[in-house]
Amino acid sequence: MKNINVSNVKGVGDALLEKLHMLGIETVLDLVMTFPSRYDHYEVLPLAEVIHDQKATVAGEIVADGVVTFYGKKKSRLTVPVNINGVIVKAIFFNRAFLKKQLIKGEQITLTGKWDQYRQQLTVEHHQLAIKEEDAPIEPVYLLRQVIPSNRFRKLIEQAFSQYEVEITELLPTDYLTEYKLFSRSFAYKQMHFPSDFSHLKQAKRRLIYEELLLFQLKMQALRRYHRERTKGNQKQYEQSTLQMFIDRLSFQLTDAQNKTLQEILGDLAAPHRMHRLLQGDVGSGKTVVASIALYATVLSKQQGALMVPTEILAEQHFQSLSELFEGVLQVELLTGSIKGKKRRALLDDLKAGKVDILIGTHALIQHDVDFKALGLVIIDEQHRFGVNQRKVLREKGMDPDVLFMTATPIPRTLAITAFGDMDVSIIDQMPIGRKPVETFWVKQNMLKRILTFIEKEVNKGHQAYVVTPLIEESDKMDIQNAVDLFQQLSVFYDGRIELDLMHGRLSNDEKDEVMRRFSQNESQVLISTTVVEVGVNVPNATVMVIYDAERFGLSQLHQLRGRVGRSDVQSYCILIADPKGETGKERMRIMTETTDGFELAEYDLKLRGPGDFFGRKQSGLPEFKIADLVEDYRALETARKDAALIIHHDKLTSDPEYQALSQYINDVLTKHEQGFD
Ligand SMILES: Nc1ncnc2c1ncn2[C@@H]1O[C@H](COP(=O)(O)OP(=O)(O)OP(=O)(O)O)[C@@H](O)[C@H]1O
Numbered sequence: 041m042k043n044i045n046v047s048n049v050k051g052v053g054d055a056l057l058e059k060l061h062m063l064g065i066e067t068v069l070d071l072v073m074t075f076p077s078r079y080d081h082y083e084v085l086p087l088a089e090v091i092h093d094q095k096a097t098v099a100g101e102i103v104a105d106g107v108v109t110f111y112g113k114k115k116s117r118l119t120v121p122v123n124i125n126g127v128i129v130k131a132i133f134f135n136r137a138f139l140k141k142q143l144i145k146g147e148q149i150t151l152t153g154k155w156d157q158y159r160q161q162l163t164v165e166h167h168q169l170a171i172k173e174e175d176a177p178i179e180p181v182y183l184l185r186q187v188i189p190s191n192r193f194r195k196l197i198e199q200a201f202s203q204y205e206v207e208i209t210e211l212l213p214t215d216y217l218t219e220y221k222l223f224s225r226s227f228a229y230k231q232m233h234f235p236s237d238f239s240h241l242k243q244a245k246r247r248l249i250y251e252e253l254l255l256f257q258l259k260m261q262a263l264r265r266y267h268r269e270r271t272k273g274n275q276k277q278y279e280q281s282t283l284q285m286f287i288d289r290l291s292f293q294l295t296d297a298q299n300k301t302l303q304e305i306l307g308d309l310a311a312p313h314r315m316h317r318l319l320q321g322d323v324g325s326g327k328t329v330v331a332s333i334a335l336y337a338t339v340l341s342k343q344q345g346a347l348m349v350p351t352e353i354l355a356e357q358h359f360q361s362l363s364e365l366f367e368g369v370l371q372v373e374l375l376t377g378s379i380k381g382k383k384r385r386a387l388l389d390d391l392k393a394g395k396v397d398i399l400i401g402t403h404a405l406i407q408h409d410v411d412f413k414a415l416g417l418v419i420i421d422e423q424h425r426f427g428v429n430q431r432k433v434l435r436e437k438g439m440d441p442d443v444l445f446m447t448a449t450p451i452p453r454t455l456a457i458t459a460f461g462d463m464d465v466s467i468i469d470q471m472p473i474g475r476k477p478v479e480t481f482w483v484k485q486n487m488l489k490r491i492l493t494f495i496e497k498e499v500n501k502g503h504q505a506y507v508v509t510p511l512i513e514e515s516d517k518m519d520i521q522n523a524v525d526l527f528q529q530l531s532v533f534y535d536g537r538i539e540l541d542l543m544h545g546r547l548s549n550d551e552k553d554e555v556m557r558r559f560s561q562n563e564s565q566v567l568i569s570t571t572v573v574e575v576g577v578n579v580p581n582a583t584v585m586v587i588y589d590a591e592r593f594g595l596s597q598l599h600q601l602r603g604r605v606g607r608s609d610v611q612s613y614c615i616l617i618a619d620p621k622g623e624t625g626k627e628r629m630r631i632m633t634e635t636t637d638g639f640e641l642a643e644y645d646l647k648l649r650g651p652g653d654f655f656g657r658k659q660s661g662l663p664e665f666k667i668a669d670l671v672e673d674y675r676a677l678e679t680a681r682k683d684a685a686l687i688i689h690h691d692k693l694t695s696d697p698e699y700q701a702l703s704q705y706i707n708d709v710l711t712k713h714e715q716g717f718d
Pocket residue numbers: 292293294295298321322323324325326327328329330447448472473575576577578580603607
């Protein structure tokens with residue numbers, strides 16, 4: 041079925057084929073899987089309530105056999121007189137002369153069509169013999185972008201079913217159908233297009249949602265198992281005691297959660313398979329140090345490590361902190377887009393010769409001319425799934441290192457098992473000891489003076505502050521203007537009492553580095569910035585985060601920004617300046633003041649914005665489901681996940697004919713993966 045070209049459906053000529061292609065329909069399966077976007081349902085109305093020139097459903101009794109008249113080439117018109125609520129109405133059927141035999145005197149009939157009050161006639165689109173309220177036809181409505189008329193499309197689907205229904209073979213083992221009381225696959229598909237009634241439609245959807253989620257979970261889990269069992273990693277061997285000494289020398293003790301995740305990661309490094317793991321932890325929970333230890337273990341086993349981050353500021357910052365951490369022990373280098381010419385050449389030579397132990401950078405790290413001597417571990421920080429393609433690039437370069445993804449965005453469980461279902465996941469669910477939750481306030485613009493005075497007080501205590509200006513999506517220029525204006529306003533207010541600095545995307549990299557250096561060494565105390573400081577910036581001495589026009593940000597983003605403070609044991613504050621108009625906006629500000637738990641905020645954000653928007657505009661890595669909805673169908677997702685795990689680990693998959701279709705599906709997934717097509 042999958043491979044039958046849609047041109048095999050009777051009636052599909054070249055012109056129609058082209059239109060179908062425009063709709064992305066290539067195969068018969070694509071066609072029958074183009075489900076209606078909604079269903080119209082017309083209640084049976086008394087004739088007196090039907091409005092002229094509008095579509096409605098009425099019901100009555102055929103009072104005489106119909107009469108067919110032919111006109112033009114092959115065109116016909118069948119007129120059937122029907123008594124509807126005591127009025128004799130002409131029911132007109134165009135080009136369906138064959139109905140004459142069925143629509144005979146005395147039959148009860150329900151009709152849907154356009155009503156012409158003056159001619160007392162109804163141009164019928166649907167009809168059904170027998171009258172029952174609940175029998176009013178449910179009309180599928182397709183999203184066809186006016187490429188193909190709906191009627192034509194419906195006919196085409198009917199035709200596809202009449203030719204190929206038997207080819208819609210069952211995927212699920214019979215046990216599943218029985219246990220969950222699911223429709224068979226072909227029946228469910230057919231009901232989606234031609235529902236008998238709403239209860240059938242619901243059941244058809246239920247079946248297809250389960251199927252879609254199960255296949256997806258099977259794919260993710262098969263890939264996960266593949267990474268664990270079928271890949272050959274480079275098993276790392278090193279002196280445990282040397283690593284332990286390094287951990288003992290840190291200026292703090294690892295939290296239990298850090299220790300646990302570290303053990304999981306070290307376990308992967310030592311194991312024969314390739315690591316494909318996500319390290320998740322709320323802002324400031326201490327992921328970077330765990331990553332650093334993993335990098336150290338890699339180098340101890342005579343391999344190289346790479347840390348890839350989304351922005352140059354972050355690359356620079358990690359470079360600084362890892363250089364300090366490994367001073368005199370390891371060779372740490374930085375590679376970003378702004379390192380060019382001779383310097384870059386020399387760095388790449390050293391890298392190839394194995395003189396560099398750890399390379400930190402942006403995605404410049406995996407450009408074609410960057411070759412490692414023995415790359416053993418790549419850590420990819422932030423940006424959901426942006427690493428997926430990177431992994432492919434690495435593989436194409438002949439490198440297949442262990443990969444650890446890190447994210448500070450707490451991802452609701454539903455999304456995590458969907459977006460990251462093919463990975464092992466380690467979670468740091470605990471903050472370093474002594475951290476106090478950031479106190480958050482929501483204020484209006486007219487409180488500005490008080491806020492600035494508050495900042496000054498904090499600065500006088502030796503602390504620092506960020507002031508973040510709004511993100512205006514349409515214009516980068518306006519962002520900067522906002523920041524510049526604010527900088528001037530604050531300069532006037534503080535009148536030289538406080539050292540201020542300004543950071544935005546248009547500064548050169550050297551200028552950005554200098555601004556960050558000054559702020560992190562407390563040479564400036566207030567950093568006015570656009571959102572470039574959002575992720576990862578670590579200046580533990582900063583205790584105040586002021587966010588302008590906070591209503592413009594998503595909750596996750598606000599949480600990220602707030603996470604720039606509260607990174608030591610000193611009490612920190614976050615001030616949201618916002619004047620949201622709607623109730624939802626107000627609710628969002630309120631919840632920010634009520635919780636500092638990233639997971640709680642994420643769940644809330646998901647409900648508010650839906651899964652598509654959750655990760656923001658960037659490519660999210662979330663699959664697009666045809667009918668399932670990650671929020672609504674959460675329970676089905678859980679069931680599918682459990683079932684997929686059972687199926688994957690069951691020997692039945694290879695031996696039992698009932699499981700053959702699923703087994704084939706998994707083989708296809710893995711073959712595609714091996715060929716690099718996923
Ligand atoms: N166990 C610990 N005890 C005390 N301080 C710690 C501990 N672990 C990390 N830190 C410190 O906490 C701060 C935040 O740690 P780190 O930058 O690793 O967090 P992160 O999870 O990467 O944060 P983010 O996602 O916000 O960038 C750093 O200054 C780090 O030195």
